[in-house]
Amino acid sequence: MTDAVVEFQELSKIYGSGDAEVRALDGVSLRIERGEFVAIMGASGSGKSTAMNVIGCLDVPTGGDYLFCGVSVGGLDADQRARLRRHYIGFVFQGFNLLAKTSALDNVELPLVYRRVPKQERKERAKVALESVGLGARTKHTPSELSGGQQQRVAIARALVTEPSLLLADEPTGNLDSTTKGEIMQLLLQLNRERGITIAMVTHEPDMAEYAQRIISFRDGRIQLPEAAQ
C-alpha cells in the first residue's frame, strides 16, 4: 500500500434527487500523502467544504470511495466515524470553537476525555501540547482572557493533543488580523516540517495557501487542473 492519508476514488457527493439534485462533488480523485501540507481552495459552492467534511469523516460520500489511511470510510456508521476522528483526526476551526469559561488546559484535554485517558496523563499531555504552540504560560486562562491568535493556538493544541494522523484546518486564519495570520501559518508550517504532521487546510485566501506545499482547487464539484487554474 501507498502511504496516502487521504485518498478519494472517483468520489461523489450528491444532495437531493431528480431536478433538485446537487452534485457537490462529482467524481473527484485526490491523494494527500503522509507528511504533506495541502491547501484546499475554491469559491463558495465549489465543493471544498463538502470535500473537507468528507476528509474529516463528518460526512460520507454517495458514490465512489474514500480511504482514510487505507480504511474505507463509506461503509462506517456515525459512531465508527466518531472513533476514527477521535483517534486520527485533529480539527481546527475558523471560529476557534473553544468551550467558553473553560481554561485552556481543560479545552485542550477534552479530546482525551473522550478517549478515556486517565486524568493525570491527560493533564500532562495537554500541557505539553500547549507548550508546543507557545502557550505554556497560559494554561489557566479562559478563552475570553486570550487574544484571537492565542485562542487559535489553543485550538491547534487541542487538535494536536491526540497526536492525529491528519490535522484538518477549516479557514484557520479567517477570523484573525494579518500579523496573527502569519504567526498561525508559521506555527502550522513548523508543525508540518518539524513533526511531520499531515495538514489539510481549507482557505479562500491565496496568501495563506502559499504556505502549503500543494494547492488543490475546487470548482463546480471537480478539481481544477493546475494549468487551467493559471
Next chain:
Amino acid sequence: MILASLLMALRELRRNTLRSLLTMLGIVIGVGAVIALTNIGEGATARVKSDIGKLGDNLLIVRPGAQRRSISFTQAPPFKLVDVEAITREVSGVSAVAPTVGSTQLAVWGNQNRQTTIMGSDNAYLDVRGYALSQGRKFASSELSSGSAACLLGATVQREMFGERDALGQSLRVGKISCIVVGVLTAKGESGMGQDQDDMILMPLRTVQRRVLGSSDVSTIFLSARADRSTQSVQQQTESLLRQRRGLLPGQESDFTVRDMQEIAETMSQATGTLTALLGAIAAVSLLVGGIGIMNIMLVNVTERTREIGVRLAIGALASDVLVQFLLEAVVLSALGGVLGIGLGLGLSWSVTRALDVPFLVQPPILVLAFGFSALVGVLFGFLPARKAASLNPIEALRHE
C-alpha cells in the same frame, strides 16, 4: 468516565448559576412541599394517636344505638344500672366499670357562672378515664349510695370559676341543686377530637339521675380491661352478654355498640393518614411541573450550545457521550434540587411542628423516595433534550450561529 461527565455537568451548571438555581426551584419547591406535608401529617397523626391513648388504656365504650343509622341512639332502649351490675358480675378480665350519664347545665358560684358538662358516675370513672385528684378526695361510698350533692371539679372549671381561690368545701349551684366541692381533678387536656376533657363537673351517678335528669337510665358505660387481658375478649363477652340481656336473636343487629379506643384511634389516624397522602400527592404534582421546567431549560441549553455539541462530536465524542452529558446535567439539576428540597421540607416541617406543638418525625424512607423521585424526574424530562443533542448532525451543528 461517569465521574468525568459528572464533573463536566457540574461545571456546565456553574457556568450559568442563576439559571441553574431557577431551574431547580421547581423541584426544590415540589420536594420541599412533599416532605413538609408528609412530616407534618405524620406528626399530627402521632399526636392524634397519643391523645386518644390519653383517654385511657384498654378502654371500651358501650353505648345504646347501632353503629349504622338504622337504629338511632334515641330509639334504642337505654341501659339501666342492672346491666352495669351484670357486666361487673359476668364479664371476666374487667378491672373497672363506670356507668355514666351526662347533661349540660349552668354552674353558678358567687358572681361566676359557666355552662359545663355534668357527668354522673362513680369513682371507677376516674380510673377508666385516667383522671387523678389534685386536691381533696374521691366520693365516699355513702355519698354514692345516697345520691348526695357532692362534686369533683374538672381543672378547667376550677380555673375559670375559682382561679387562685380554694374551691374545696365551696357550695356550687348546678342547675336546680347545690352541691359541695369535695375534690379537684388534674388536667387531662384536649381529647383527640379537640374537646376539653377538663371542662366538666363529676357527681355521683345517682345524684344526677334523680336530681338533675329525673331518670334511672344509664347513657354510656365505660369499661377498662385488665392490663393482662385482651380488650378484644372483654369486648366480645360484653357484647354477647348485652345481646342476651336485651333479648336480641342471632343474626339481629345489635342496638348498642361496644367500641374499643384502639379502634377509634385507628380510624382517626387513618383519616389523617389519608389526608396526608392526598396533600402529598397534590404536592407531587409540583414535582411534575418542576420536571417540565427542567426539560424546557435543557431544550434551550441544547439550542444555545449547538456549536459546542458540534465541536464535541467533531473531536471524537460519540452520540452516546453527548446523550450521557446532557442527561447527567438534567439529573444533577433535579437531584440537587431534590437535596435542597429535602432541606427546605425538613426546615419547614420542623418550624410548623414546633408551632403546632406536634411531634417532629423524620421518615427516612420518604426522604429517600423524594430524592429518588427527583432524580427520576431528571432522567425522564432530561431524556428528550439529551436525545435531541445527541442526534445533531455535526456538520450542521458546527455551522449553527
